[in-house]
Amino acid sequence: MKLVPTETDELFRARLRTFLRENHPGSRPRSAAERRSWQKAWLATLYDAGFAGPSWPHEYGGMDLPFARQVIYQEEYQRARVPGPLGTGLGIAAPTIIKYGTDEQKQRWLAPMLRGDTVWAQGYSEPDAGSDLAALRTTAKRVGDRYMVNGQKVWNTHADHADLLFTLVRTGTQESRQKGISYLIIDAHAPGVTVRPLRDLTGGTHFSEIFFDDVEVSVEDRVGAENDGWKLARTSLGHERAAGAMNQAALYRRVLDELVELARERGIASDPLVRDRLADFEVRVRIMRYTGMRTISDILQKGEPGPASSTSRLFISTFEQDLHEFAVDMLGAHSLLTRDDPGALQRGRWIGGFLSTRASTIGAGTAEIQRNIIAEQVLGLPHDPAMPPR
Numbered sequence: 001m002k003l004v005p006t007e008t009d010e011l012f013r014a015r016l017r018t019f020l021r022e023n024h025p026g027s028r029p030r031s032a033a034e035r036r037s038w039q040k041a042w043l044a045t046l047y048d049a050g051f052a053g054p055s056w057p058h059e060y061g062g063m064d065l066p067f068a069r070q071v072i073y074q075e076e077y078q079r080a081r082v083p084g085p086l087g088t089g090l091g092i093a094a095p096t097i098i099k100y101g102t103d104e105q106k107q108r109w110l111a112p113m114l115r116g117d118t119v120w121a122q123g124y125s126e127p128d129a130g131s132d133l134a135a136l137r138t139t140a141k142r143v144g145d146r147y148m149v150n151g152q153k154v155w156n157t158h159a160d161h162a163d164l165l166f167t168l169v170r171t172g173t174q175e176s177r178q179k180g181i182s183y184l185i186i187d188a189h190a191p192g193v194t195v196r197p198l199r200d201l202t203g204g205t206h207f208s209e210i211f212f213d214d215v216e217v218s219v220e221d222r223v224g225a226e227n228d229g230w231k232l233a234r235t236s237l238g239h240e241r242a243a244g245a246m247n248q249a250a251l252y253r254r255v256l257d258e259l260v261e262l263a264r265e266r267g268i269a270s271d272p273l274v275r276d277r278l279a280d281f282e283v284r285v286r287i288m289r290y291t292g293m294r295t296i297s298d299i300l301q302k303g304e305p306g307p308a309s310s311t312s313r314l315f316i317s318t319f320e321q322d323l324h325e326f327a328v329d330m331l332g333a334h335s336l337l338t339r340d341d342p343g344a345l346q347r348g349r350w351i352g353g354f355l356s357t358r359a360s361t362i363g364a365g366t367a368e369i370q371r372n373i374i375a376e377q378v379l380g381l382p383h384d385p386a387m388p389p390r
Helices: 009-022 032-049 067-080 089-100 103-115 174-180 229-265 272-302 308-336 345-359 367-378
Strands: 120-123 139-143 146-153 164-170 181-187 193-198 207-218
Touching: 009 067, 032 103, 067 229, 067 272, 089 103, 089 120, 089 164, 089 181, 089 229, 139 164, 146 164, 146 181, 164 174, 164 229, 174 181, 181 207, 181 229, 229 272, 229 308, 272 308, 308 345, 308 367
Parallel strands: 120 164
Antiparallel strands: 139 146, 146 207, 164 181, 193 207
8 A cells, every 4th residue: 555644534534435436346246155256356455455454563464554544444444335354363363363473473374364365263162162161172182293183163153164263272171271271273174174054043154163073283373372372362352342343333334324214215214213213223323433443442552452342342232133123123024024035125134134133142252241241340340250260
């Protein structure tokens, strides 16, 4: 990207808006394979033009934007309706690798991730260790300079087309809980790795389960020290919650405007009850934006999003559910028609959103876990002795 030292924020906004308009990749393809190729091509276009990674350091291909321009970037990006990132690596694994990875690991993994050449997926939750992540049972036994990994992960977004998995494994005893966990990067195509997509309420396969059967992983692919992965997991989870704050605020600014327009089209925008709900959503979208700005500010000042990321995540997840519940109520019988039905309004987007956001209060840490973090770290209430120390 050509740097303009005297450029104002508004000139930067105009330049970014022009780039997004002139390089727009076109309509979203219907088939999953075509859609992935479309997204990869767009991410490469962003990277090659210097418009990728607004918060990333320059040395890894990012823009290293100041606070105000990160906010502008997210607003314009959502406004342009261009594809988002592939996989979950950019907002979760990347900050962890930047903070704890070796120079060799950073050079090997970061730029290809940002350009979309490699797709990353998370391997944290397990059938018996979701909210209680410290109880995970996937083991990594060290044999010389390699680990042998065995176990199962579940609810892994984008794992069915991932190239690399950032994974929490147990290198200590089961009794060691959070003190015996390590952070490994595992080749998703390595012998012994099996990925099985799971069908969800929407009819799609947005999640997968992963099985590891004597999977060999080089010690060089461990990030941080052995048995010190809990610290890295906290960084990853904090950035996962923070990463969605600002772009979700920009996204729902647009979604709410579209919902207001839908109410007008159906002739109910003047209904006092409808207007009251829409006004409530307007207030919450604005709060979401300011909370996202606060989270970005915390990351720039402290290097970590802190417990405020849990406040933001909880707020967004409940908002998503409330908004889509109202949307389907407003549409009445029409809301029962899914995208495959020719009579569906707007291709069934609102019922699709309603079904998919049932998981909002589970993903990135359940709502109950977020409330625990807020209670202890924000409000200073006593720690739950049954939970690992943070």
